[in-house]
Amino acid sequence: MIETSCIIAQSGGPTAVINSSLLGVIDAAKKMNMKHIYGALNGIDGILNERIIDLKEESETELGYLKNTPSAALGSVRFHLKDYKTDPATYEKIYEVFKKLNIHYFFYIGGNDSMDTCHKVAEYFKQHSYDCKVIGIPKTIDNDLMGTDHTPGYGSSVKYVVNVLSEIYLDTHAYKKGRVTVVEIMGRNAGWLTASSVLTKVSNTPVDLIYVPEAPFDINQFLDKVKRIYDEKQKVLVAVSEGIKTKDGEYFLKSHMSNKTDSFGHMQLGGVGQVLSEIVSEKLSLPVRAIELNLPQRSSSHIASATDIEEAYNCGVYALNEAVKGETGKMVVMKRVGDYQIEYSLSDISKIANEVKMVPNEYITDELDYITDEFINYALPLIQGDITIPYENGIVRFARLKKDLIKL
């Protein structure tokens, strides 16, 4: 029995497997006989506002469903923790709550911002000699965290995107009539998810063009390419990242919108996919359709990757075990070895926080509009593995936690 307690929180954009990491920490903490396993609701916000639950009070059965529950079961938050010097009160509040609950382990599952929070909180505790181990657990469909082969959450999003693109391919090829289809994929800065659309080559339903934010986007070259492919086969399937940028590094969407002179709220409507479709229609007079994959990209537990679920879970287990061993101020990272195996280790969180891992140039073709086959070797293992989805009445059965707040 460990006489102290731990607390877990989730942060940033939800994924299909962030709750698997949560379950990993819980299971490992139970195995260690940790006295209390607390969950903070809505990330750091739940600590600051004392909205905390006791995860041991939740039934094993419901917790089991966490592996198939998307979004953040504890609730999420977007919160930027200021420096201690600017905002000491926030740090002191965290300390006060932790002390009151005898919490000596803090696990934060999240992306860049959350790792920044981990780093600051860990430093604060060190400097104030409060013994609390802080470990970050990576989570983001964007796959843009440094120091790890990939991030939990990414594989499931890839699986959704690739399967839906394959289905869209078949759908758009059902007709003889030609059409350009522009599919907008999430990723404001890093193009990892959009790049994964190259996996459609594996299923023989390839997209024709792929545009990621890392490659400068030129609208005229785009139109030339679309025209050429359309002339050749009357079907053009384009995968485009929401965050594509011009050669000046400006978001294409913003640069395009600023050319518009109307003030009818036009700018609010539509993303990159729709804008590109409009331009194709205007300039090339081709039939065109925009599809924005939207939220389902990050929440499709119904087609989550088994590998991703397992790795997310393992990251949680590893975090707990290493914290108990005395590690702090670190994030769990995954290293790929051999054909495809994952080794878990820790990386200094100060090197990870606020950094963004971009798609390397070698994965982008010379014409800046496709992704190389090497990327397939990188991403394909991440969507493997059979998974049994628990359905109830034909709908995925999600965890239903009680989430009774404890009294502090």
Place this chain on the structure above:
Amino acid sequence: MIETSCIIAQSGGPTAVINSSLLGVIDAAKKMNMKHIYGALNGIDGILNERIIDLKEESETELGYLKNTPSAALGSVRFHLKDYKTDPATYEKIYEVFKKLNIHYFFYIGGNDSMDTCHKVAEYFKQHSYDCKVIGIPKTIDNDLMGTDHTPGYGSSVKYVVNVLSEIYLDTHAYKKGRVTVVEIMGRNAGWLTASSVLTKVSNTPVDLIYVPEAPFDINQFLDKVKRIYDEKQKVLVAVSEGIKTKDGEYFLKSHMSNKTDSFGHMQLGGVGQVLSEIVSEKLSLPVRAIELNLPQRSSSHIASATDIEEAYNCGVYALNEAVKGETGKMVVMKRVGDYQIEYSLSDISKIANEVKMVPNEYITDELDYITDEFINYALPLIQGDITIPYENGIVRFARLKKDLIKL
């Protein structure tokens, strides 16, 4: 051995299970030892342009994958067959091709328009004493065909919509921050698919408002409701049919656009979901997001309903068997009996062609913004049943047909 041959074609908007019906006809025709089992590419167009394949040349293994292949494996078409008097040449061409290939059974898998084609072709053959049995096999995610409890294709779309709505519910509830989310669902005239969003009550992830084309849409009442729900719980999830209409029977989208005075191509951007979101933002100043479910609604074989696949297949088998018995000019219909069992029968196609089955008033609540619980009893059985999706490399394995054209 039946010394004559049959031909199968597909038409209209693809679904996740239209290929299961195709497989049903093929399997039943093989069982009957039908001499040739032809497939016309791109519906009636393939007959007119002699783009025809021999389905017996396809491997059993690949044909087996048809049950999990969305879109139309033979290709689809949107084609309105004119009356014989207006366009005799088209009818004569069909007759010429059928005679040359000794085709005496014609199966057309499609929606309203395709049933109209079946009806006209069947009448033409009768009047010209050519012995060709014509049977229509229903297919549409819109569920708007008369005479049948529901249509193959609908159940799988319902399953996708309900599961994705549940996932969106969890995703949008992850944050404390409030938000209105407007989800646009397919259905230009009939609201069956949008109505199915009431099934989210079953998974305890209910949408808040449901708008179908059958219920006149009032923008002010909509805004009032959104405001009231937002004030109460800061989260509003709206399911809206792309074809909602004003009390004058005009498409809301069209009526709204005609009020706009700009000429910046604004009208081209966005569907109903985006327009409503824009209005919510403008009039209520609430944070809002639009999600258009788009093509995946009709092509998501990765989450197809087992019941739907089976029924679509059975419709194909039944069509072949009844045609061989001598039936013609009819469409396969499904009758629900007992708790949930399906009896297959035929219905005179002239009563079905060009009719549209709307969502009955009794399913729509008095305030015109929700669907009654009775609808759950209607729709829930359609998404039941376990299904094993064949994955290959993490991507749904689709049928790869050779589709070698025969020489006429």
